[in-house]
Amino acid sequence: MKTATGLGFIAGAAMLLAGIAQADVTLNAARVGGSDVAALAKFYEAAFGLQEVNRLSFPGNLEIMLNFGDSVATAKADTAAQIVIMHRAAKLTDPVPHLILNVSDLAATSAAVEAAGGKMDGKPRTFGNTGIMIGFAIDPAGNRIELIQQPKR
Numbered sequence: 001m002k003t004a005t006g007l008g009f010i011a012g013a014a015m016l017l018a019g020i021a022q023a024d025v026t027l028n029a030a031r032v033g034g035s036d037v038a039a040l041a042k043f044y045e046a047a048f049g050l051q052e053v054n055r056l057s058f059p060g061n062l063e064i065m066l067n068f069g070d071s072v073a074t075a076k077a078d079t080a081a082q083i084v085i086m087h088r089a090a091k092l093t094d095p096v097p098h099l100i101l102n103v104s105d106l107a108a109t110s111a112a113v114e115a116a117g118g119k120m121d122g123k124p125r126t127f128g129n130t131g132i133m134i135g136f137a138i139d140p141a142g143n144r145i146e147l148i149q150q151p152k153r
Contacts, residue, residue: 027081029065030099033088034141037062041085043140046116048101048109050083051075061087091142098136098144106133106149113137113145124149 034040041064044050050066053076064085069075083099103109106124113120117140124135124147131151138144 029082029084031084031086032099032139032141032143033086034139034143035087035089036141037064037085037087040139040141041066043116043118044083044085047113047118047137047139053082063087088141092144093142098146100146100148103147103149106135106147109147110135110137113139118145 032040041052044066045052049068051069051072051074052064053067053072054065056063056065066083066085067075067078067080069078110120110124119138121136121138121144124133126132127134133149135147136144137147
């Protein structure tokens with residue numbers, strides 16, 4: 001009788017566990033950081049219409065939780081994943097980790113990003129022949145934000 005060993009066994013076990021866990025796993029929040037937490041939270045509020053829903057102060061640290069909503073009350077009632085702003089001393093240089101936000105008007109959102117103090121990383125472009133438009137923004141602390149506009153139906 002042969003037994004599973006090495007990477008094959010580990011990969012099989014990981015796939016089995018991933019299949020089991022999928023039904024019970026959801027996104028709680030996405031975290032970005034900067035040296036001025038309050039100013040970075042204001043950027044996300046101005047650029048994306050987020051509302052502050054919670055604030056945690058620790059010795060020498062601050063975290064601000066943001067969510068979508070027309071008012072603070074609707075943002076607090078929203079059960080969707082939140083964006084958490086935390087302190088980070090150094091600017092990021094790795095372009096891979098980033099937020100991904102769905103937007104209804106990529107041009108208007110790009111303008112809001114720039115008006116709020118961020119910048120766009122190149123021009124938005126169509127993703128293949130899907131009709132999906134994608135743009136990349138950079139917040140004032142250097143965090144990347146992927147903006148996705150689904151095709152109009």
